Amino acid sequence: MKHRVVVIGAGFAGLQTVLGLKGADCDITLIDQRNHHLFQPLLYQVATTLLATSDIAWPIRALLRDRRDVTTLLGTVEGVDRGAREVILRTGQRIAYDTLVVATGARHAYFGKDAWEADAPGLKTLEDATTIRRRMLLAFERAELTEDMAERQALLTFAVIGAGPTGVELVGIIAELAHRILPREFRRTDTRKARVLLIEAGPRILPAFSESLSQYAAGALTRRGVQVMTGHPVTECDSTGIVVDGALIPARTTIWAAGVQASRAKDWLGAEADRAGRVIVSDHLTLPDDPAIFVLGDTAHVMSGGKDVPGVAPAAKQQGNHAARTILSRLRGKPAPAPFRYRHMGNLATIGRNAAVIEYGRFRMRGWLAWWVWGIAHIYFLIGARSRLFVSLSWLWVFLSGQNSARLITQKETLKDEKQDK
Amino acid sequence: MKHRVVVIGAGFAGLQTVLGLKGADCDITLIDQRNHHLFQPLLYQVATTLLATSDIAWPIRALLRDRRDVTTLLGTVEGVDRGAREVILRTGQRIAYDTLVVATGARHAYFGKDAWEADAPGLKTLEDATTIRRRMLLAFERAELTEDMAERQALLTFAVIGAGPTGVELVGIIAELAHRILPREFRRTDTRKARVLLIEAGPRILPAFSESLSQYAAGALTRRGVQVMTGHPVTECDSTGIVVDGALIPARTTIWAAGVQASRAKDWLGAEADRAGRVIVSDHLTLPDDPAIFVLGDTAHVMSGGKDVPGVAPAAKQQGNHAARTILSRLRGKPAPAPFRYRHMGNLATIGRNAAVIEYGRFRMRGWLAWWVWGIAHIYFLIGARSRLFVSLSWLWVFLSGQNSARLITQKETLKDEKQDK
Numbered sequence: 001m002k003h004r005v006v007v008i009g010a011g012f013a014g015l016q017t018v019l020g021l022k023g024a025d026c027d028i029t030l031i032d033q034r035n036h037h038l039f040q041p042l043l044y045q046v047a048t049t050l051l052a053t054s055d056i057a058w059p060i061r062a063l064l065r066d067r068r069d070v071t072t073l074l075g076t077v078e079g080v081d082r083g084a085r086e087v088i089l090r091t092g093q094r095i096a097y098d099t100l101v102v103a104t105g106a107r108h109a110y111f112g113k114d115a116w117e118a119d120a121p122g123l124k125t126l127e128d129a130t131t132i133r134r135r136m137l138l139a140f141e142r143a144e145l146t147e148d149m150a151e152r153q154a155l156l157t158f159a160v161i162g163a164g165p166t167g168v169e170l171v172g173i174i175a176e177l178a179h180r181i182l183p184r185e186f187r188r189t190d191t192r193k194a195r196v197l198l199i200e201a202g203p204r205i206l207p208a209f210s211e212s213l214s215q216y217a218a219g220a221l222t223r224r225g226v227q228v229m230t231g232h233p234v235t236e237c238d239s240t241g242i243v244v245d246g247a248l249i250p251a252r253t254t255i256w257a258a259g260v261q262a263s264r265a266k267d268w269l270g271a272e273a274d275r276a277g278r279v280i281v282s283d284h285l286t287l288p289d290d291p292a293i294f295v296l297g298d299t300a301h302v303m304s305g306g307k308d309v310p311g312v313a314p315a316a317k318q319q320g321n322h323a324a325r326t327i328l329s330r331l332r333g334k335p336a337p338a339p340f341r342y343r344h345m346g347n348l349a350t351i352g353r354n355a356a357v358i359e360y361g362r363f364r365m366r367g368w369l370a371w372w373v374w375g376i377a378h379i380y381f382l383i384g385a386r387s388r389l390f391v392s393l394s395w396l397w398v399f400l401s402g403q404n405s406a407r408l409i410t411q412k413e414t415l416k417d418e419k420q421d422k
Numbered sequence: 423m424k425h426r427v428v429v430i431g432a433g434f435a436g437l438q439t440v441l442g443l444k445g446a447d448c449d450i451t452l453i454d455q456r457n458h459h460l461f462q463p464l465l466y467q468v469a470t471t472l473l474a475t476s477d478i479a480w481p482i483r484a485l486l487r488d489r490r491d492v493t494t495l496l497g498t499v500e501g502v503d504r505g506a507r508e509v510i511l512r513t514g515q516r517i518a519y520d521t522l523v524v525a526t527g528a529r530h531a532y533f534g535k536d537a538w539e540a541d542a543p544g545l546k547t548l549e550d551a552t553t554i555r556r557r558m559l560l561a562f563e564r565a566e567l568t569e570d571m572a573e574r575q576a577l578l579t580f581a582v583i584g585a586g587p588t589g590v591e592l593v594g595i596i597a598e599l600a601h602r603i604l605p606r607e608f609r610r611t612d613t614r615k616a617r618v619l620l621i622e623a624g625p626r627i628l629p630a631f632s633e634s635l636s637q638y639a640a641g642a643l644t645r646r647g648v649q650v651m652t653g654h655p656v657t658e659c660d661s662t663g664i665v666v667d668g669a670l671i672p673a674r675t676t677i678w679a680a681g682v683q684a685s686r687a688k689d690w691l692g693a694e695a696d697r698a699g700r701v702i703v704s705d706h707l708t709l710p711d712d713p714a715i716f717v718l719g720d721t722a723h724v725m726s727g728g729k730d731v732p733g734v735a736p737a738a739k740q741q742g743n744h745a746a747r748t749i750l751s752r753l754r755g756k757p758a759p760a761p762f763r764y765r766h767m768g769n770l771a772t773i774g775r776n777a778a779v780i781e782y783g784r785f786r787m788r789g790w791l792a793w794w795v796w797g798i799a800h801i802y803f804l805i806g807a808r809s810r811l812f813v814s815l816s817w818l819w820v821f822l823s824g825q826n827s828a829r830l831i832t833q834k835e836t837l838k839d840e841k842q843d844k
Contacts, residue, residue: 034831035559035563035829035830035831036830036831052474052475052476052477053474053475053830053832054474054828054830055474057830059607059829059830061607061608062607062825062829064607065606065607066606068609070609071566071609071610072566072607072609073563073566073567074560074563074564074566074567074831075567089567091567093567093569126830126832127832130832137457138496141457141495141496142496144493144494144495144496145495145496145497145511145513145515147515184487184488185481185483185484185486185487185494186483187490187492187493187494188493386819386823386825389815390812390815393811393812393815397808401808403484403808406476407457407481407484408457408458408475408476408479408481408548409456409457409458409496410475410548410549410552
């Protein structure tokens with residue numbers, strides 16, 4: 001019987017593990033709650049109407065069509081029976097493994113304020129993105145409908161909490177939408193009066209970047225009409241708005257981009273974890289007490305060169321590669337590869353149209369050239385010629401026409417929301 | 423004060439009315455429950471993973487961006503106060519009109535079996551399409567997961583009720599998906615064993631077409647692995663399957679394509695309607711007792727040359743044009759145009775890849791050439807260069823690669839459904 005590898009999670013880390021095991025002659029089972037692999041770095045563009053959902057998500061089993069050694073299962077894992085070496089699905093089914101790879105990612109975390117989630121959704125899945133898109137577009141629609149001026153201003157206030165790359169990228173496009181694209185389409189409402197707030201508890205935006213790029217980004221956002229509020233923790237958040245410095249800012253659309261929490265894998269494994277719930281792993285990315293179980297990506301607390309490895313796509317892919325190489329060397333009876341070492345691929349973030357910041361070691365770049373480099377890099381990392389073609393064309397179309405194309409309000413909640421407005 | 427025209431519904435009829443009133447120098451308000459105009463003739467391709475939602479839907483206010491005389495409102499109409507000449511929204515707001523155009527379309531109808539809707543959804547909106555897509559894709563996923571062979575066969579049974587163009591077009595693609603595209607992607611399940619049923623109470627499929635084309639279509643579907651069951655009314659339908667001729671056919675995915683019912687406009691207007699709820703209109707498409715109120719499209723029972731006008735897109739557009747011309751002639755004090763006369767643009771339907779049937783008067787066409795003509799005609803009728811480009815490319819991609827691209831399972835119901843499976 002062949003060696004059985006079970007991989008939980010088809011994100012960057014899990015998928016890369018499976019790809020790295022090509023030709024390993026083992027039985028691989030890949031389990032995910034969703035039927036698609038998602039290119040999370042562009043998710044904010046779905047949330048802000050630049051791209052369609054199918055541009056950045058691919059059916060997992062289509063990606064692995066030619067890999068007869070891989071069985072893909074759509075299922076929700078509820079636990080791991082380490083004694084029996086089995087993964088337990090919610091349906092009660094058990095999947096036996098010889099080697100287990102856990103790469104189940106992270107969700108946004110509200111630091112003990114879980115009640116905020118309903119009014120300040122985060123951005124991790126396609127559903128999150130369409131929820132944010134719907135709320136944002138509905139806010140403009142309701143502003144056009146209402147005759148109450150205070151309510152209109154609250155509807156035209158968009159608050160993004162957290163100024164990492166996701167927060168910065170979101171406000172950049174929202175400001176552009178409100179101030180440049182939508183004004184021609186509304187008759188009663190001047191969408192140029194929309195307030196777009198970027199609120200950050202820390203002292204500066206894009207803290208992972210150098211101070212000069214962070215300052216440049218803050219200036220570029222301000223010029224685009226974004227109100228950048230650093231050093232301002234949000235102390236309250238509900239459907240009426242947010243409280244900053246003890247004052248209520250009425251806002252009907254709040255988006256959470258302030259922090260993440262690892263998935264529940266630590267509970268399944270009974271493993272030691274850090275405060276963010278990330279499982280502590282060895283320098284081969286396995287549980288310290290069980291080399292047959294790998295934990296990768298945002299689910300793991302990985303150290304490299306004495307530093308925390310950040311929760312970004314290149315890190316997850318490198319970990320997937322390392323896990324695959326380690327498994328291969330074991331199967332072939334070869335010595336283990338050198339311990340995992342993270343190679344930093346730099347920091348990138350866009351700031352709306354025609355501006356971005358890039359940092360790679362001591363190399364720094366900003367402005368429109370950085371924006372083009374950013375775009376080309378992301379097209380390169382997309383999977384398959386079709387996505388590259390369609391995303392390039394979508395971007396080119398937006399660039400030339402100034403019209404975001406994916407501005408659809410879908411999902412039935414629309415009507416429910418409307419009722420609540422009465 | 424300018425003449426106020428209120429149009430309810432931004433489907434083919436309503437939108438065409440607004441377009442036809444360009445330069446009329448009146449105040450137009452266009453109200454719709456959704457923010458997008460939908461190209462319904464291609465909706466079945468969203469349901470069956472060929473196209474993305476944003477390929478066939480456009481934000482209404484973007485379409486009317488340059489029309490300063492048009493105010494677009496996203497709102498739900500709850501009634502019409504004919505005495506005060508006001509439209510009443512669910513929010514309680516009232517919109518005054520001098521001329522009212524009602525074009526609110528139709529929903530699928532279950533002929534008194536409303537309980538069937540939950541288990542046999544119909545196809546009218548983008549949400550309907552993503553619901554059908556999700557159920558269909560989940561059925562394949564669950565078939566792969568289950569170890570119960572009877573359950574697997576039920577999951578792999580897809581029943582479409584009603585053999586008009588929508589039903590025929592749906593089964594054509596579902597059969598292709600199951601028999602040609604998915605087999606390479608599943609390891610435990612042979613999706614070629616999927617049963618795709620087209621069930622029709624009447625004596626033949628595509629009853630609007632000539633008998634020879636209808637026979638050709640039935641043969642082409644059968645060759646593609648569809649089981650065509652004509653003369654078989656469905657007498658029961660629930661989550662376990664359907665009953666035909668007293669026998670239960672276990673099926674986990676059933677789609678309703680058998681009939682429609684007009685929207686509730688007749689109640690708002692207190693107007694006389696036919697059995698399908700369509701408002702009886704004059705030969706100028708207005709209420710017989712009120713020339714200021716037009717009723718168009720699937721909401722109206724329109725006669726032309728002694729015959730019923732069918733509920734198709736060209737008919738709705740022609741009615742919108744007629745209403746606009748009539749309003750214009752009144753505003754300019756000119757004589758009314760000749761009564762509405764429907765010009766039939768022919769019948770078209772695809773039968774999966776490389777086959778279609780077209781009928782225009784005595785002209786008939788079938789096979790691959792008809793399929794290309796059908797495709798080119800539909801691209802021509804799409805709105806805007808972007809959609810034409812993206813839909814053409816999507817089709818070309820599918821044609822060349824044999825891979826349907828929009829195979830995403832989204833919406834949170836995924837997880838809920840899964841729980842129910844336990």
